[in-house]
Amino acid sequence: MSIKLDQVVKVFGTQRVLDDVSLTIAEGEFFVVLGPSGCGKSTLLRLISGLEPLDGGRILINGREVAASGLHLAPEQRGVGVVFQSYALWPHMTVAGNVAFPLETAGRSRSEVTRRTEECLATVELTRFADRKPADLSGGQRQRVALARCLAQGASTILMDEPLANLDPHLRGAMEEELSAFHKASAATTLFITHDQREAMALADRIAILWDGRLLQADAPEVIYRRPRNRHVAGFIGQGSIVTVRVTAAEAGTAHVRLGKAGQDVACVADTQPGTAALLLRPEDIEACGDEGAQLCGRVERSVYRGGFHEADVAVEGLDAPLMVRLAGRPAAGERIGLRLRSGWLLPA
Template structure:
């Protein structure tokens, strides 16, 4: 494993910002920590970087303990690179000097540092911008400078603290593609924190959903979306309705008076809670009577919430045609996921 986090704890006063968090992150993995503001994800990242000390637990990077009882290696001895939300570039330095900075700090000469910086600047497609200052670059270009600096510093592990948060919405999508390409090219283990689930789902090999200092669930994006282990995870990731169901113990459940095929994990009792995603609901003239409660246009499709008799929560539905609140839309629930006991 590239990064091992073992029951890490960090408290501020009486508040446990990181509360016995454990994870094993594989070499070369793109690992996303996803959670709302204040959940502890930035504190955890800073602990891995060496910018915060642990109260208890242990962190290992490439098999070497860097933090633990009586041990705290400084950041410069951990071979990690960090991309901050603000990018943290030196405003008085040119692009090439910013990228060369960690190489010079490691004791290599100016010419060697600039040779290494030039290769990494080319790797992030910024050739021709070497002599510009950060103020002369776009947000996306500044981020690429920060990434090139990580590469130049020969970091084994790259830590990214909400690096897309300051970008315009239209730029964020293209930067997601660039980050994915950068990760593939660099091959470095990457820990990326964000509050944006769309971002996390697009980039991650695995996601850890974090709340109140703890990991609620860790898994591949598709698994977390399709098979949430708790109601909190189901509500945080994607759109859903969570409704009562009666499980027959054999792959089906009664929901709103209809038998619905279901998948389930560790489920034994008859009383259940069913997670229904938009793809689980289809328009069907012979289905349940339903009407549109709310509807929002999302560019080519309309995202609706439906009121259905016998269902105590509005069902999600994606329509390919324009509609308005109050319109009748009969539907069938064709599948669901039952939350574990």
């Protein structure tokens, strides 16, 4: 089912936790809301699920209004399932009992409860754990029980509130693969809340960046990374440097910019005009080279070993921020390095 938020507002006291948020999540999409702590991510999920009333705007699920001025459908009337950080499993019930619970409370027949429980456990590959208690499972397995319970209750939309936050780092990668597999198997529309950009990039069909209650950008992961709309998005997603440059000419989507004492053609928005602008350079946009063929020269301020390469901050005369450069060998502090630019992105004005 699709989800549509139309100018949604939520206020706690005098603070607008969500400020005029509008977005559409397509049926079957794995949609990730990403942002720093306190930006309103979990509040957004609670509004969609019906756990909080909104203060402005409206929410539609599969084309039906579920929240608007004077309207607030209860969570059980919205057809959504929620997976919280804690998973919220009944500790005294078996895995099968937890999955069967929403079916039993809905008054389904015993045969239907048994059949549907087996189907949902098979979807998340937990059939052989049906008789265990949650305490006897790993964190990843408990998460899968929570997902199976969402499927059992007939939820075609699943909302996940930082479900990987309580897992050990080594388990997160495996669970990302499991979540992707689960999404493909269930075809459920999925809204995933996280503050971890790596998780977002690995899982999302599209990512929405939320910042201080406002939606900054909603796009495919590669668009968010390569063509961020502003400094907040550029600084929050990935690594890189943002430097002030002088655009001397622009046409056909390419701008000629002045960096320090050298000039270089870089990719940019088509309507960029000559003048001062902010240029985003990712580490892969910059190549270290010898003096011959170098477009810029700088000196290493600091370096950190990242496993397989060294990440260096290189100060270039005339630039207001150091450039982040990846080097094969360990550079010495103060070492002079030639640089050549492959590409770049001029942030929209």
